[in-house]
Amino acid sequence: MKWKIRQEQEGDEAVIADVTRIAFEPKAFSDGTEETLPAKLREAGALILSLVAVNGKTVIGHVALSPAKVGDAKWLAVGPVSVLPDHQGKGIGSALVNHAVAVAQAYGRGGVVLEGDPAFYGRLGFVQSDALTHQGKPSRHLQAITFDGDAEGDVEFHPVFSG
Numbered sequence: 001m002k003w004k005i006r007q008e009q010e011g012d013e014a015v016i017a018d019v020t021r022i023a024f025e026p027k028a029f030s031d032g033t034e035e036t037l038p039a040k041l042r043e044a045g046a047l048i049l050s051l052v053a054v055n056g057k058t059v060i061g062h063v064a065l066s067p068a069k070v071g072d073a074k075w076l077a078v079g080p081v082s083v084l085p086d087h088q089g090k091g092i093g094s095a096l097v098n099h100a101v102a103v104a105q106a107y108g109r110g111g112v113v114l115e116g117d118p119a120f121y122g123r124l125g126f127v128q129s130d131a132l133t134h135q136g137k138p139s140r141h142l143q144a145i146t147f148d149g150d151a152e153g154d155v156e157f158h159p160v161f162s163g
């Protein structure tokens with residue numbers, strides 16, 4: 001069956017945590033806490049967008065948008081992004097991120113920012129810049145798409161991302 005993307009609905013909460021855990025589990029960079037992030041953002045009223053990819057009724061992927069700041073400007077952060085291993089490599093992760101970016105653009109924020117692998121996000125238009133820092137330091141994993149103004153300054157993600 002062809003997969004599609006829809007907004008999170010009531011009842012998806014547990015499966016979103018499962019999909020996030022299963023996707024991140026094999027990754028060396030995982031700290032084992034990613035699965036808790038969608039729920040923490042939801043509880044904090046900071047889950048601005050929560051999209052799921054579904055195959056029939058089965059949730060196979062997820063992406064979140066949350067508020068972030070770049071310097072004094074209001075931006076949005078993309079992530080976590082997860083696709084179940086059996087469904088990876090079919091364009092689902094790219095489609096989830098692209099949809100989230102399109103929604104973010106309609107929000108009228110400065111842009112979208114994330115920490116992730118440039119090899120994946122660079123293909124989706126994200127650009128790394130040393131003018132962006134996180135906790136005062138630049139990083140090759142810190143990447144942005146700018147809608148308005150400059151991608152310049154220290155990035156402040158929602159507090160749930162720092163534990």
Ligand SMILES: CC(C)(COP(=O)(O)OP(=O)(O)OC[C@H]1O[C@@H](n2cnc3c(N)ncnc32)[C@H](O)[C@@H]1OP(=O)(O)O)[C@@H](O)C(=O)NCCC(=O)NCCS
Nearest residue numbers: 023024081082083088089090091092093094116117119120
């Ligand atoms: C990253 C992720 C969401 C991509 O989902 P997906 O549905 O496989 O993505 P797509 O099919 O749209 O794109 C897959 C392509 O991206 C590449 N890719 C996926 N993850 C990558 C990574 N971390 N680094 C570099 N390339 C990556 C794949 O090799 C594939 O390349 P190909 O098309 O040349 O074969 C998925 O691999 C995943 O859930 N990974 C575990 C969790 C994770 O790492 N999340 C992102 C954290 S920053």
